[in-house]
Amino acid sequence: xxxxxVREIKEDEYRVGATPGGxxxxxxxxxxTVLVEAxxxxxxxxxxxxxxxxxxxxxASAAEVYARADLVVKVKEPMPPEWPRLxxxxxxxxxxxxxxxxxxxxxxxxxxxxxxxxxxxxxxNGHLPLLTPMSEVAGRMSVQVGAWTLEKxxxxxxxxxxxxxxxxxxxxxxxxxxxxxxxxxxxxxxxGADVDVYDVNLDRLRYLSDVMPANVRTVRSEPAAIRWAIxxxxxxxxxVLLPGRRTPMLISxxxxxLMHRGSVIVxxxxxxxxxxxxxxxxxxxxxxxxxEGVVHYCVANMPGAVPRTSTLALTxxxxxxxxxxxxxxxxxxxxxxxxxxxxxxMVEGAVxxxxxxxAHGMKLAELKF
Numbered sequence: 593x594x595x596x597x598v599r600e601i602k603e604d605e606y607r608v609g610a611t612p613g614g615x616x617x618x619x620x621x622x623x624x625t626v627l628v629e630a631x632x633x634x635x636x637x638x639x640x641x642x643x644x645x646x647x648x649x650x651x652a653s654a655a656e657v658y659a660r661a662d663l664v665v666k667v668k669e670p671m672p673p674e675w676p677r678l679x680x681x682x683x684x685x686x687x688x689x690x691x692x693x694x695x696x697x698x699x700x701x702x703x704x705x706x707x708x709x710x711x712x713x714x715x716x717n718g719h720l721p722l723l724t725p726m727s728e729v730a731g732r733m734s735v736q737v738g739a740w741t742l743e744k745x746x747x748x749x750x751x752x753x754x755x756x757x758x759x760x761x762x763x764x765x766x767x768x769x770x771x772x773x774x775x776x777x778x779x780x781x782x783x784g785a786d787v788d789v790y791d792v793n794l795d796r797l798r799y800l801s802d803v804m805p806a807n808v809r810t811v812r813s814e815p816a817a818i819r820w821a822i823x824x825x826x827x828x829x830x831x832v833l834l835p836g837r838r839t840p841m842l843i844s845x846x847x848x849x850l851m852h853r854g855s856v857i858v859x860x861x862x863x864x865x866x867x868x869x870x871x872x873x874x875x876x877x878x879x880x881x882x883x884e885g886v887v888h889y890c891v892a893n894m895p896g897a898v899p900r901t902s903t904l905a906l907t908x909x910x911x912x913x914x915x916x917x918x919x920x921x922x923x924x925x926x927x928x929x930x931x932x933x934x935x936x937x938m939v940e941g942a943v944x945x946x947x948x949x950x951a952h953g954m955k956l957a958e959l960k961f
Contacts, residue, residue, distance in 0.1 A: 597626075599632040599654065600667055601671050606899035607667040612638055615643055617915070626648040627651050627661055630653075663683045663918055664685070685708045688707055691952075697954070706938070708922065708932075713934055726895045749853070768832040773831035777800065780808075781808045784807070788821055830842070830858065832861055857888050933959060
């Protein structure tokens with residue numbers, strides 16, 4: 593099979609879908625052809641010569657990759673300029689986050705591709721193996737960027753996350769106790785903050801209560817509890833995820849009036865719609881804006897700021913799936929793996945994932961192999 597990867601064109605996105613080492617595995621152990629757009633890996637520290645040394649063919653343009661590849665491996669969803677290059681029946685394997693954008697869903701449907709989304713693939717335990725690496729990165733980064741944004745020079749209250757002797761530490765509220773929330777809690781606690789983690793899953797809260805440091809507390813999530821929490825918080829981290837579905841709204845625009853002026857919201861789930869009514873996607877170049885005196889940090893591709901780490905973490909997880917798809921073809925691969933089948937969001941214009949269909953009121957098509 594011909595497998596291709598291209599340079600990401602989303603603003604401030606420096607990750608790449610395949611590493612030189614991964615290309616070598618596909619070529620020498622699978623007998624496949626790997627096409628790489630020139631310069632695709634530079635943002636992650638991989639130059640064209642590294643790809644060619646490992647057996648990949650470096651081609652001049654993304655158009656050539658899209659024209660020749662049977663399977664395109666990316667990081668972010670295809671942007672509108674890329675849609676005309678996609679071919680009916682071509683398999684595109686990447687993060688799509690369809691539930692957050694009807695425009696994207698309709699645009700990609702119009703191309704007729706087979707869209708397999710990293711974020712909805714599950715493993716035997718029901719976990720999300722291809723979302724987990726980036727959730728780990730984003731969770732840890734959320735505290736870094738939150739601490740930075742809390743500085744007065746960046747629009748925040750002017751407080752130090754961990755405080756100092758004689759001065760109380762900041763209060764960090766984390767909404768969601770999954771992978772993002774757990775990683776955020778660990779980093780915030782390590783910096784000395786007072787951390788409250790909210791979730792509806794009591795078993796998960798019990799687990800975190802057992803393994804987290806003493807300055808992390810767990811709380812059952814409900815609207816009144818969240819309103820009280822954000823009214824006392826310096827930093828609020830939105831870490832809620834419903835796989836393939838729009839993120840539930842937990843903080844309304846009116847709730848912002850309860851918060852301290854200069855407090856910060858980092859909405860990690862903004863690429864799935866966000867858990868704050870006033871959240872809207874921002875970029876690494878212009879990451880923040882203010883509503884009701886509350887600073888919002890809503891960068892939709894946070895791990896893109898640390899592309900070397902993120903690319904390695906992501907491709908460690910995706911490569912076995914790429915191998916399987918290339919060796920068996922997507923139909924046979926998905927037919928034999930329910931978790932992989934859960935990643936098939938769209939087939940030649942038909943929406944096959946319940947969460948995407950529900951988010952946009954679209955017809956759900958049966959996934960046929």
